[in-house]
Amino acid sequence: LANPLEHCAECVELLGEYIDGSLPKERAEALEAHLSLCPPCITFVRTYKATRNLCRHKLAREMPAELKMSLQLFLARNVPGYRAPDDESGEKN
Amino acid sequence: MLRTLAGLTPTVPCFRVAPLSMADTPTGTAPAQQREQEQEPGQIPDVELVRKAQQGDGAAFAELVTRHQRQLYRLALRMTGSEADAQEVLQEAFLNAYQKLPNFRGEAQFSSWLYRIAANSALMRLRRKRRAPDALTDQPLELQGPRFSAEGYLDPPPRSDWSQRADEKMMDRELGSAIDQAVAGLPDDYRTVFLLKDVDGLSNEEIADALDLTVPAVKSRLHRARLALREKLGEFFGE
Numbered sequence: 001l002a003n004p005l006e007h008c009a010e011c012v013e014l015l016g017e018y019i020d021g022s023l024p025k026e027r028a029e030a031l032e033a034h035l036s037l038c039p040p041c042i043t044f045v046r047t048y049k050a051t052r053n054l055c056r057h058k059l060a061r062e063m064p065a066e067l068k069m070s071l072q073l074f075l076a077r078n079v080p081g082y083r084a085p086d087d088e089s090g091e092k093n
Numbered sequence: 094m095l096r097t098l099a100g101l102t103p104t105v106p107c108f109r110v111a112p113l114s115m116a117d118t119p120t121g122t123a124p125a126q127q128r129e130q131e132q133e134p135g136q137i138p139d140v141e142l143v144r145k146a147q148q149g150d151g152a153a154f155a156e157l158v159t160r161h162q163r164q165l166y167r168l169a170l171r172m173t174g175s176e177a178d179a180q181e182v183l184q185e186a187f188l189n190a191y192q193k194l195p196n197f198r199g200e201a202q203f204s205s206w207l208y209r210i211a212a213n214s215a216l217m218r219l220r221r222k223r224r225a226p227d228a229l230t231d232q233p234l235e236l237q238g239p240r241f242s243a244e245g246y247l248d249p250p251p252r253s254d255w256s257q258r259a260d261e262k263m264m265d266r267e268l269g270s271a272i273d274q275a276v277a278g279l280p281d282d283y284r285t286v287f288l289l290k291d292v293d294g295l296s297n298e299e300i301a302d303a304l305d306l307t308v309p310a311v312k313s314r315l316h317r318a319r320l321a322l323r324e325k326l327g328e329f330f331g332e
Contacts, residue, residue, distance in 0.1 A: 007245025009241045013316075048319060050256035058272045059273075068162065080149075080151060085159050
């Protein structure tokens with residue numbers, strides 16, 4: 001088992017990379033070991049994640065169809081040979 | 094004795110208009126070839142469409158537009174904060190990209206190059222509007238975050254786990270306003286990084302390219318923004 005991080009401050013500092021999955025394995029294990037001993041940090045992690053989820057849910061925006069249309073018209077006027085695709089199946093999310 | 098989280102007042106300058114070299118290698122990113130492999134299976138790779146577009150194939154350029162317009166829209170919207178400005182930025186960025194396409198040598202990923210063009214366009218627009226050329230640089234920051242005791246423990250510790258209640262309140266209008274307000278209260282570049290990453294799903298590398306930041310700077314801003322927002326939402330939930 002990894003040695004737990006000693007302080008909550010260290011745990012909080014590493015949280016961003018931890019929940020994004022980019023924290024090196026050894027550090028992640030040390031952080032998890034700290035969490036297993038520290039209920040306040042567990043609560044902190046849960047609410048930190050909830051913050052991200054709530055904001056994502058409330059603030060997500062899709063590109064409006066009218067804007068796609070006006071962009072296509074603009075480019076068709078200004079780019080020689082521009083031909084808008086028949087469908088948008090190639091769109092990246 | 095209480096102290097705030099170390100490094101909560103960053104000294105790194107905010108994002109700036111990046112010098113746009115057409116043979117640019119983006120800051121802090123994986124090599125273009127490596128990232129090009131992220132192409133969706135079955136799709137013609139960007140690099141091939143670019144080659145065709147460089148030879149005057151308008152349909153290939155249109156395909157590139159279709160492929161990248163949504164992410165570019167999000168970037169423009171997050172940076173300018175306005176639907177109308179985002180539309181202008183998008184038009185300008187794609188037209189600019191078309192005109193500069195002959196100079197694109199494929200040393201950076203096409204999407205990174207495109208993001209950089211759009212980000213520059215958005216920043217120029219912001220600066221023109223504010224009539225303050227350095228409005229986005231070196232803002233003094235004091236972001237709210239958790240507090241710790243001298244021994245490094247959370248002090249005060251979180252009073253309640255509101256994450257469960259957060260799920261239940263997902264559709265709550267007051268919560269929506271609280272989030273809007275909290276996000277609006279973030280400094281510009283922190284807000285932009287947070288929205289691009291956590292709401293729009295861009296990668297750290299894409300954000301770094303677009304905003305001319307290093308990946309560690311993106312990660313740091315993202316984390317500080319999340320901590321500050323968590324504090325605000327905690328207040329909303331009565332923590």
